[in-house]
Amino acid sequence: MNKVLIIGAGGVGNVVAHKCAMVPEVFGEITLASRTVSKCDAIAAEVKQRTGRVIATAKVDADDPKQTAELIRRTGAKLVINVALPYQDLTIMDACLEAGCDYMDTANYEPKDVAKFEYSWQWAYQEKFTKAGLSALLGSGFDPGVTNVYTAWALKHHFDEIHTLDIIDVNGGNHGKAFATNFNPEINIREVTAECRHWEDGKFVETPPMSLHQAFTCPQGVGTYEIYRMYHEELESLVKHIPTIKRAQFWMSFSPNYLKHLEVLGNVGMTRIDPVIYNGVEIVPLQFLKAVLPDPGDLGKTTKGKTCIGNVITGLKNGKFKAIYVYNICDHEACFAEVGSQAISYTTGVPAMIGAKQVLEGNWRKPGVWNIEQHDPDAFMADLNVHGLPWQFIELSEEQAKAFHVA
Ligand code: NDP
The missing domain is CATH 3.40.50.720 (NAD(P)-binding Rossmann-like Domain)
Incomplete structure (x- = not known):
């Protein structure tokens, strides 16, 4: 056992x-x-x-x-x-x-x-x-995690070579609070205020945080959201393990309200991660901010709407251009009804269980340190459909792949 x-x-x-x-x-x-x-x-x-x-x-x-x-x-x-x-x-x-x-x-x-x-x-x-x-x-969450497995699965079943990868993480949910983060505020704010990096022609290119954005329309009526290019850790391992990738970018949706609050918090120094002395005690402003923000674990009760996270991938199959979009749509209220959490925790926790299952069942038990895309994707992809994160994919024409947004 x-x-x-x-x-x-x-x-x-x-x-x-x-x-x-x-x-x-x-x-x-x-x-x-x-x-x-x-x-x-x-x-x-x-x-x-x-x-x-x-x-x-x-x-x-x-x-x-x-x-x-x-x-x-x-x-x-x-x-x-x-x-x-x-x-x-x-x-x-x-x-x-x-x-x-x-x-x-x-x-x-x-x-x-x-x-x-x-x-x-x-x-x-x-x-x-x-x-x-x-x-x-x-990295067995959603991103990193499922997005890496989507890429490995696309390479195994749809492409001879992958050339571009755009990971698009849309949270169309509304928690009804003035400002809150969907997972640990300290980790979330460190991530979104960092310099943006994307992979282009063999190297990472740095640009100011949130400097590139565009509208993205999710499938199945989830809606149209403004997505912002930012750095995300799976880019590093994916371009290492799939060296044909010429350009890899990560995009996340943010509401104007979230960005307004973040800008003000940044301007007044509340997102600093270096310690300051307050009343003779050393405190880190971002850690203090975490203590006064809503607990992401409690947001499930009030969050309505859906997440839509997926990859637009282009490349070659049999010498011809090919493009696909593979994605999952997850409903905040359905997650809360099932396990008492909103969809951000759900879309992370389910792949963590599925990754653990692959290791325990022996499929992915191999001595060493492995990023998730280095393992065979098939059993994990099948389990996503069984355990709450069903995925779909559509093939795109060259025109559609361009119109899909990607800069
Ligand atoms: P929370 O802040 O809600 O929970 C973190 C938990 O870790 C708390 O229970 C906390 O302790 C515990 N903890 C912190 N430090 C220690 C320690 N030294 N020893 C033991 N326990 C400790 O975070 P989330 O649940 O939102 O996120 C969990 C992880 O998931 C994070 O690493 C986050 O980056 C990752 N994540 C990954 C995503 C993906 O898609 N790949 C997406 C979202 C999150 P205590 O019991 O004292 O509160």
Whole structure:
């Protein structure tokens, strides 16, 4: 019987716990751990109520690899699903190596004091995991995660060569608050205020944050939204593993209201990540801001509307131009009814469960450190249809691919 340890009891941890509990044949025994055990207990109670399954809970500070390794041993976990914060990635990887356990996450490691998004720190663990005979799966959320798998699947089934990739993340949901972020505010704001980078002709090109935007019409009546080009971590691994890509860009939708608040918060210094002294105490403005903003985990109750996340991919098949758009549409209210979370946590937590399932079932159990697109996409794509994130794809003409937006 497979035993798993989930670390992190936020919005995503809630979805992962529910979805793992719904697949008992793969996830035999589940422990949910976080710094604040009361959050784990509250999730465990909801899981019991919705699925009838009992999951164990524990307290852990995952910044401490020794403490984390001890918990892994105590629970007998074969796999740790890390849905804490990106700051904990390396200490949890160290703990897995110490305790002899496989590892997976949904976001690349970030140092706390600088908003730097790159895989170098985690890729440096390749030799350690290979030697230990353990698997590490990086980035099994939606983006990164499903968007990488969409790309690998497109390459396997639709293209001989991929030339352009545009990942488009639209959140058409409305939570009814003046300002809130859909996942951890600190991580979200660090990401959207960072310099934009996109891949063009063999190198990353830097441009000011939010400087390029355009309207994008989602399929199936989800609506038309303004999407902004920004850097996102999956670009780094995708252009490395699919070297025929000439241009790769990531786009996310933002409402004028969100951008207005962000601009003001930035102007007054509230998005700073360097410490300031306040009343003799050192505080980081962005961490303080997180404490006063709505908890993303609570937004599910009020959020209405849909997300639409997908990839426009162009390239060659049998020497001819080909273009496809592969995407998922997810309804905030349906997610809340199923697991008590909004769609952003849901679209991250479901692929985390599915990635964990591939590792535990052995499809993706290969010693070393792997980005998700390096594995065979087929079983994961099939599971998306079964476990709540069905996908569709349409073939586009050259004209449509251009009109679809992409700069
Ligand atoms: P939340 O802030 O809601 O939850 C984070 C959880 O991690 C909290 O329960 C928190 O602890 C716990 N935690 C933080 N530090 C530690 C620590 N040192 N030891 C143990 N637990 C700790 O975040 P989300 O649920 O919104 O996001 C979770 C992860 O998912 C993040 O890494 C985020 O970047 C990623 N993500 C990925 C996406 C994708 O598509 N790939 C999309 C959205 C998010 P405590 O119990 O004290 O509160």
